[in-house]
Amino acid sequence: TIVALLEQHFATNEILKGKKVLVTAGPTREKLDPVRFFSNHSTGKMGYALAEAARDFGADVVLISGPTSLPSPAGVQTIRVESAQDMYENVMNHFHDSDIVIKTAAVADYRPKYVADNKIKKQQEDYTVVLERTVDILQTLGKQKTHQFLVGFAAETNDVERYAKDKLARKNADMIVANNVVQEGAGFGTDTNIVTLFKRDGTEKQLPLLPKSEVAKEILREVHREIEGRL
Amino acid sequence: TIVALLEQHFATNEILKGKKVLVTAGPTREKLDPVRFFSNHSTGKMGYALAEAARDFGADVVLISGPTSLPSPAGVQTIRVESAQDMYENVMNHFHDSDIVIKTAAVADYRPKYVADNKIKKQQEDYTVVLERTVDILQTLGKQKTHQFLVGFAAETNDVERYAKDKLARKNADMIVANNVVQEGAGFGTDTNIVTLFKRDGTEKQLPLLPKSEVAKEILREVHREIEGRL
Numbered sequence: 001t002i003v004a005l006l007e008q009h010f011a012t013n014e015i016l017k018g019k020k021v022l023v024t025a026g027p028t029r030e031k032l033d034p035v036r037f038f039s040n041h042s043t044g045k046m047g048y049a050l051a052e053a054a055r056d057f058g059a060d061v062v063l064i065s066g067p068t069s070l071p072s073p074a075g076v077q078t079i080r081v082e083s084a085q086d087m088y089e090n091v092m093n094h095f096h097d098s099d100i101v102i103k104t105a106a107v108a109d110y111r112p113k114y115v116a117d118n119k120i121k122k123q124q125e126d127y128t129v130v131l132e133r134t135v136d137i138l139q140t141l142g143k144q145k146t147h148q149f150l151v152g153f154a155a156e157t158n159d160v161e162r163y164a165k166d167k168l169a170r171k172n173a174d175m176i177v178a179n180n181v182v183q184e185g186a187g188f189g190t191d192t193n194i195v196t197l198f199k200r201d202g203t204e205k206q207l208p209l210l211p212k213s214e215v216a217k218e219i220l221r222e223v224h225r226e227i228e229g230r231l
Numbered sequence: 232t233i234v235a236l237l238e239q240h241f242a243t244n245e246i247l248k249g250k251k252v253l254v255t256a257g258p259t260r261e262k263l264d265p266v267r268f269f270s271n272h273s274t275g276k277m278g279y280a281l282a283e284a285a286r287d288f289g290a291d292v293v294l295i296s297g298p299t300s301l302p303s304p305a306g307v308q309t310i311r312v313e314s315a316q317d318m319y320e321n322v323m324n325h326f327h328d329s330d331i332v333i334k335t336a337a338v339a340d341y342r343p344k345y346v347a348d349n350k351i352k353k354q355q356e357d358y359t360v361v362l363e364r365t366v367d368i369l370q371t372l373g374k375q376k377t378h379q380f381l382v383g384f385a386a387e388t389n390d391v392e393r394y395a396k397d398k399l400a401r402k403n404a405d406m407i408v409a410n411n412v413v414q415e416g417a418g419f420g421t422d423t424n425i426v427t428l429f430k431r432d433g434t435e436k437q438l439p440l441l442p443k444s445e446v447a448k449e450i451l452r453e454v455h456r457e458i459e460g461r462l
Contacts, residue, residue, distance in 0.1 A: 032269075033388075034413060036339075038263075039267075039268060041268070113357060119386075119388045122341075122364070126361050126364075132357050181265070181350075
């Protein structure tokens, strides 16, 4: 019957029904003065794709996004932030309520130690900027997590597997999604990605070159399987 | 007659017919490593508005743009660049052919002196970045100009008039368009701007809060009057 088909359809698709999913996306900007900042090449596409896929799988989704040119996804609570510190505070506000936390944001590791109130004027000489560490959000979440399933991203340019496995252990994450951002078809700004999922049990799952929307679904299906496996 | 009306229409509107106009727009990005960079808040809106207005006034327009999320304007030769050095090289390639050069781009004054080939790994300690000066494009153009009418922009957060007048003289520009980027309705990312035009004869012209498209037309009308006055 149609009802049975519909039930089957929703049974297959709404695998995250009732779950609260927190996704972070995009870069952050760390001010040096009112007009200059440090940032990175993240465009937010992978995170927005994950937020949309989680919504389509029936989850309640909060997306915390650094500055991007992407529109806020329909049916997703989107919070726009600027700096690593803003990102940290907003993530902490939503962490305890979340079941799944996926940190795709390329949060700045460093910020200028001193921020000038006025635009710094040019000098002929070299100019030295001292950078200090920002809060490590993934590590903080790894320490504080109770029931949350925690997914981190590793965007590397070399030794991807070693860094990813190390990150998984050090940050107490449940999964690390790693990609080599200098690989053709992977990384920042592209509509596709090539990722490998590293899991707590030491296994890994390599995905082929896929549109970011498909990578997002595969990650969420894998997260779903892991959570089901825990029950 | 219709022909007369059309002639009148084009006579009033195509004030830059036959002129070659070079516009620079947007921020530049100065790499620290393959994923991190220095940049600024310029979105390119003022420059794109100027390129479009110059095109509508009948000019042949080349737009050299740093990274923006704006589409390339129809009927304008748009060249996309990344760094201050890319911007400099592309501007120099087009400078000698140009009649009017309008530098709205917020080109980085400084870039990291050493660029890492691989992503710099985090340390717990502070990290010191040495920045070196980039080429001053406006100053270079001011020294090399022959017939070109040279318009610079000054985005300041304080002492706008003093900096603008100083810039006009030091850079040998023909006009400086100055705005206070912290003023409400002016500066980066907004669709409006509040600018003052500083000219070589010591006079200035203050424009009210206007959409950037209207600011662009006013600037070009003023440039046109100045060029006509020279003949």
